[in-house]
Amino acid sequence: MTRIYAIAAAAVIGLLSIGIWVFTTSASGDRFAQCRASAVAGGAGQIGGPFTLVDETGATVTQEDVIDQPALIYFGYTYCPDICPYDAARNAEAVSILDDRGYSVKPVFITIDPERDTPEQLADFTDYLHPRMVGLTGTPEQIAAASKAYRTYYRKQPTEVGDEDYYLVDHSTFSYLTLPDEGFVEYFRRDIEAEDMADTIACFLDAR
Template sequence: MNRAAILLAGLGLLVLVSGTALYTLLGERPECDVSSAVGATIGGPFELVDREGDLVTDVDVLNHPALVYFGYTFCPDVCPFDMARNALAADLLAEQGHDIALVFISVDPERDTPEVLGQYADDMFPEMVALTGSAEQVKAAARAYRAYFAKGEGSGEFYLVDHSTFTYLMFPGNEFGAYFRREDTAEGIAETVACLVES
């Protein structure tokens, strides 16, 4: 074998070994089962009011991974179910050592005062971050998340609010991870969130 062939074979082997070592050290990013919003930016800056009546921003709230949901406390069926499911997902994740915040943003600022939200959070999930604000603040937050809501017909305090029902996984810095639909289970959400957090 001539010298050039030995040198080329040696270089090829070096590249192969180096590439394999780098791949092993960095690890393969797992394929997580996620729903992504193609072509849409989800999340962004917001200013809202927490259950204590204090003004908070996205930076204050999204300081670790969070499941963000837009709903309202007078919702008769959808919101309680979705939030109970999200709370169960957060519990399952906590059992795996993952600290996931539950964030509930009201789309009914007229009725959902900080006090009402505080009671709702205590009943549903005491650690839940419950947020409201002025009509403009809520609209701006919903716009950032591409969340839809519209006040329905009704008299006085007896009205419904039509709204989208996605749950968003957000990371610090307004980084969007995934969204979950109503039909997604707590177990499925926990599995996807754990996969994304660990990657």
């Protein structure tokens, strides 16, 4: 009898927990709550914002030009020996999976190495990964402003005399899902697989 009571109590607690979660989700007015796998201190509005950069054709663009459809944004650099190519390729794979499912998401690669990443260099890099991936560069000040808006980190490593052109850049490795009417809605860590990323992005797109 005691075991039956315990099972019944557990069931009631479970139902109450679900009820509290549903109520909280509804009360918060966040229609994306069921899709979110991360949390941002102060809310999603703390990430993202205006930027002015230069695209692969040399044209000046703003966030309105870039985020004219759902976009997956990554900050990296083309001379990165391992992390950036892997992350950018993973993002491209997730976008291709979404393409097959009937969703259109723009993959965006913003360099944090404007000294070496010219529009032409970015075009070669992004065209190899995905035909719709957009590469963005700019002045050091423009890159810094975009990085600050998305709360990313990067720092050029010191080099030996005579090797000034051969340097690494430490940087954060998040990917950011942004929507035209919402701005930033979710970030992805680098350990997420392309299929799981695509599933989460699809959830956000269906909930719009």
